[in-house]
Amino acid sequence: MRRPVADRFLERRWEPTSPFSRLVGAVLAPLSWLYAAAVRMRNAAYDRGTFATHSLGRPTVSIGNLTVGGTGKTPLASWFAQQLLAAGERPAILLRGYGGDEVLVHEHLVPSALVVVGADRIASAAHARARGATVLVLDDGFQHRRAQRDADVVLVSADGHQTVRMLPAGPWREPAESLRRATHIVVTRKRTPPQGAKQVAGDVSRLAPDAEVSIVHLAPDALVRWDTGERKRLELLIGARALVICAIGDPQAFVAQLQQLGARCAARTYPDHYAFSGDDVRQLVDDSTSADFAVCTLKDAVKLGPLWPPAAQPLWYLSQRVSIEHGAESLDGLVRRLAASAHN
Incomplete structure (x- = not known):
C-alpha cells in the first residue's frame, strides 16, 4: 500500500516548483496570512505578559x-x-x-x-x-x-x-x-x-x-533486526534490494539515506504517525519477498514489529546516532x- 492520495496532495502543494503547488498555494494563501497573524498576536501576548506562564518546578x-x-x-x-x-x-x-x-x-x-x-x-x-x-x-x-x-x-x-x-x-x-x-x-x-x-x-x-x-x-549507525536485536554493518546494503517502509515527517530524507548507503530502494511511504493495519502488514510482507531487506525507521519498527509475522522476511530498522x-x-x-x- 502506497502513501494515500490525500497525503501525496499535501506533499505536492508544499513544493514551490510545480504549477499545481503554485495554484493551491495561491488559493490557501489568505488562510496562511490569517494563521500567521494569529500566531504573531499570540506570541506578542506572551511576550508582553498578557498570557500567564507557569513554572514546571524543575529545570x-x-x-x-x-x-x-x-x-x-x-x-x-x-x-x-x-x-x-x-x-x-x-x-x-x-x-x-x-x-x-x-x-x-x-x-x-x-x-x-x-x-x-x-x-x-x-x-x-x-x-x-x-x-x-x-x-x-x-x-x-x-x-x-x-x-x-x-x-x-x-x-x-x-x-x-x-x-x-x-x-x-x-x-x-x-x-x-x-x-x-x-x-x-x-x-x-x-x-x-x-x-x-x-x-x-x-x-x-x-x-x-x-x-x-x-x-x-542524524547519522545511520547499523541495521538492527527488530525481533532479535541482531546488528548488521551498513556495508551490507551496498547493491541490496531494500523494501523501505516509513511513516515519518520527511520520508524522502530516509529513503535518500538508504540510497546513499548503496541500497536499491522500493519505497512504501505513509503519513506521519500512521497506524498500520493487518492488511497493511500482509501487503508489506508480500512485497518484502522480492527484497533482500525490509527496512524501516525505529519510529515505524515500534509499531510494525509487534504485528510482523515471525515466519516472514525479518524486519530491520536503521538505527541512528546523534x-x-x-x-x-x-x-x-x-x-x-x-x-x-x-x-x-
Missing part, C-alpha cells in the same frame, strides 16, 4: 521546531535524556503523544527515563515531579509557551522544505522570526552534505544572533547547567 529544556515534522525532535529529546542520565539525573520526557509512536521510541532509546504523555504539560510536569524527576525535557515544546523553560532548543532541518509559507499553504507553524526566542538552535541533517548544513547554520545565526548554534548529523559536527561544547554545557540547576 526544563524544550526541544522544538518551527515546521511540521521531519527535523529530528524525537532523537534529540532522547539524546538530552541520555546525557542527563549520564550526569546522574532522573530526567522525564514530557510529550503530547500524537499517534503514540514517539512514546514507544523514547521508551526504547531511554528505558531508564520517565516518559509522561499528556496535552497539559503543567499537569504532566506535576506527575513527573511526583515520580521523582529532577530535570524535564519537553518534546515538541516550542509552541507550548504556557510552560516556562530554562532553555529553548529549536531544530532546523537542512533537508527541509523549500517553501517558507505558513500553514495551511506550507509546513511552517511559526514564522522564521520566532527563532529569536531560541536560546539554542540545532541544524539537523540527514541527506544534506556538511557544507549545506553550514550554510543553513549561517543563515539562522544572522536571523537569531543571540542563539547558540550547533550542527547535528553526531554533533559543530557546537558540541554548547550542547554539553547546557546539559551541565541543567544538571547543576537540579540541585540548587
Whole structure:
C-alpha cells in the first residue's frame, strides 16, 4: 500500500516548483496570512505578559521546531535524556503523544527515563515531579509557551522544505522570526552534505544572533533486526534490494539515506504517525519477498514489529546516532547547567 492520495496532495502543494503547488498555494494563501497573524498576536501576548506562564518546578529544556515534522525532535529529546542520565539525573520526557509512536521510541532509546504523555504539560510536569524527576525535557515544546523553560532548543532541518509559507499553504507553524526566542538552535541533517548544513547554520545565526548554534548529523549507525536485536554493518546494503517502509515527517530524507548507503530502494511511504493495519502488514510482507531487506525507521519498527509475522522476511530498522559536527561544547554545557540547576 502506497502513501494515500490525500497525503501525496499535501506533499505536492508544499513544493514551490510545480504549477499545481503554485495554484493551491495561491488559493490557501489568505488562510496562511490569517494563521500567521494569529500566531504573531499570540506570541506578542506572551511576550508582553498578557498570557500567564507557569513554572514546571524543575529545570526544563524544550526541544522544538518551527515546521511540521521531519527535523529530528524525537532523537534529540532522547539524546538530552541520555546525557542527563549520564550526569546522574532522573530526567522525564514530557510529550503530547500524537499517534503514540514517539512514546514507544523514547521508551526504547531511554528505558531508564520517565516518559509522561499528556496535552497539559503543567499537569504532566506535576506527575513527573511526583515520580521523582529532577530535570524535564519537553518534546515538541516550542509552541507550548504556557510552560516556562530554562532553555529553548529549536531544530532546523537542512533537508527541509523549500517553501517558507505558513500553514495551511506550507509546513511552517511559526514564522522564521520566532527563532529569536531560541536560546539554542540545532541544524539537523540527514541527506544534506556538511557544507549545506553550514550554510543553513549561517543563515539562522544572522536571523537569531543571540542563539547558540550547533550542527547535528542524524547519522545511520547499523541495521538492527527488530525481533532479535541482531546488528548488521551498513556495508551490507551496498547493491541490496531494500523494501523501505516509513511513516515519518520527511520520508524522502530516509529513503535518500538508504540510497546513499548503496541500497536499491522500493519505497512504501505513509503519513506521519500512521497506524498500520493487518492488511497493511500482509501487503508489506508480500512485497518484502522480492527484497533482500525490509527496512524501516525505529519510529515505524515500534509499531510494525509487534504485528510482523515471525515466519516472514525479518524486519530491520536503521538505527541512528546523534553526531554533533559543530557546537558540541554548547550542547554539553547546557546539559551541565541543567544538571547543576537540579540541585540548587
